[in-house]
Amino acid sequence: MLEDDLKTQLKGYLERLQRPVVLVASVDDGTKSAELLELLEDIRTQSDKVSVEIRRDDDQRKPSFAVTSPGHDIDLRFAGLPMGHEFTSLVLALLQAGGHPSKAAPALLEQVANLEGEYRFETYFSQSCQNCPDVVQALNLAAVLNPGIHHVAIDGALFQEEVDAREVMSVPTVFLNGALFDQGRMSLEQIVARLDTGAAQRAAAGIAGKDLFDVLVVGGGPAGAAAAVYAARKGINTGVVAERFGGQVLDTMAIENFISVQETEGPRLAAQLEAHVRQYDVDIMNLQRAEALEQDADGITTVRLASGASVRGRTVVLSTGARWRQMGVPGEDQYRNKGVAYCPHCDGPLFKGKRVAVVGGGNSGVEAAIDLAGLVAHVTLIEYDDKLRADEVLQRKLRSLANVRIITSAQTTEVLGDGSRVNGLVYRDRAGGDSHRVELEGVFVQIGLLPNTEWLKGTLALSPRGEIEVDAAGRTSLPGVFAAGDATTVPYKQIVIAMGEGAKAALGAFDHLIRSSSPVAETAAA
CATH class of the missing domain: 3.50.50.60 (FAD/NAD(P)-binding domain)
Incomplete structure (x- = not known):
């Protein structure tokens, strides 16, 4: 089932297991069950901490298998063969069930562990879906952390009758306790925010108390990430407000024109962008949608958020990106995710x-x-x-x-x-x-794409297409407000161009600061 080089890589990962892992297979006499058993045997032979149990008379989906650890209440299952994009989800599930710690923020892990109640999640995925692993991995981790959370990841192509009966026509599709929970990419942070009803209010309260930023970046895609890195490297107080860090890159499949990287995938690049930003002292405020931009007589810009909070910057870099353009015809909205x-x-x-x-x-x-x-x-x-x-x-x-x-x-x-x-x-x-x-x-x-700029209408100059008008330095029509990436009039909407424009906008913002009467200018003069 697994190629030799993949077995070698898997063996290296499984050396990190801290406790036994038992894979409990539910199978019948079908071809896919035989393939599943072959996969599990390949995994078992890579670590003496992994064992396999086989059941044929239970009431679980077939073929499927649970990832468990003796003495730990973990209800985590894959229905079908988690190959393709989901093989990474399988490896992470093995590691996490085996006691290897997650790299997620400790506060988020604690929040998941403290959730009360019973949550039975079912996620339908396809092996070619680049959006699905984020959801599968988030819910698998939640199931490891909290015994009240149960999760089964289901290969929709293998369980076609089930998909048809539940009218699943888009992946990832998540059901909670038998009812539709959501569709599309979701992070663990987003899922927990839905389950923990007080999380949004706590986040808004925390944001409202933040100090004035020297550079405030709005948007967490390639342009926003580059702007944050370049600003932070100047040693100035930098913040990022993002609806979802990674932006449209998260929805991109193969990337083969990012210079010096011969081939990568959008979700992988998005994770690398966020990791790079977090190497610096940057305040990332995720899951926050900007709704209004205001500027006072002193040139301080305020960004009002949908959560009710506001955040301020001496300068602002707008990098809100773009989204898929809709046809705008009858039936499109009605049948979204239904065909x-x-x-x-x-x-x-x-x-x-x-x-x-x-x-x-x-x-x-x-x-x-x-x-x-x-x-x-x-x-x-x-x-x-x-x-x-x-x-x-x-x-x-x-x-x-x-x-x-x-x-x-x-x-x-x-x-x-x-x-x-x-x-x-x-x-x-x-x-x-x-x-x-x-x-x-x-x-x-x-x-094609539409710029995410509706919230800026009447505030600064936009083109007839709704793009933010910028000059060669990324300046907008508002002093101290810069913009970069797919939301601007800069032609050719490409990742590499967005990154360069984000870096340029941050340098422009820094230049604005040192030429103004801000504390940054006073420090530079000293």
């Missing part, structure tokens, strides 16, 4: 053998159609323009696929459904004006 999806890597496996459409003929849309063609029965690619806009090499690959239909000069006008899931799409022929219906079960939207 309307935005991540083909994550949700594609749930549409195996079905018919889907991809809306958008740029690189993202064509790449999505190519990937989906290997999974689904048929792909219809719909492009508003009279020709595809993707790179020619991608177009050639797309046109070589037998189960793909390309429709250009087509405007999507409606997503259709039966009330619970998508069953069709309507588009208008822009040349002739006629409307056509396409019968299908899924719609993947790939039509």
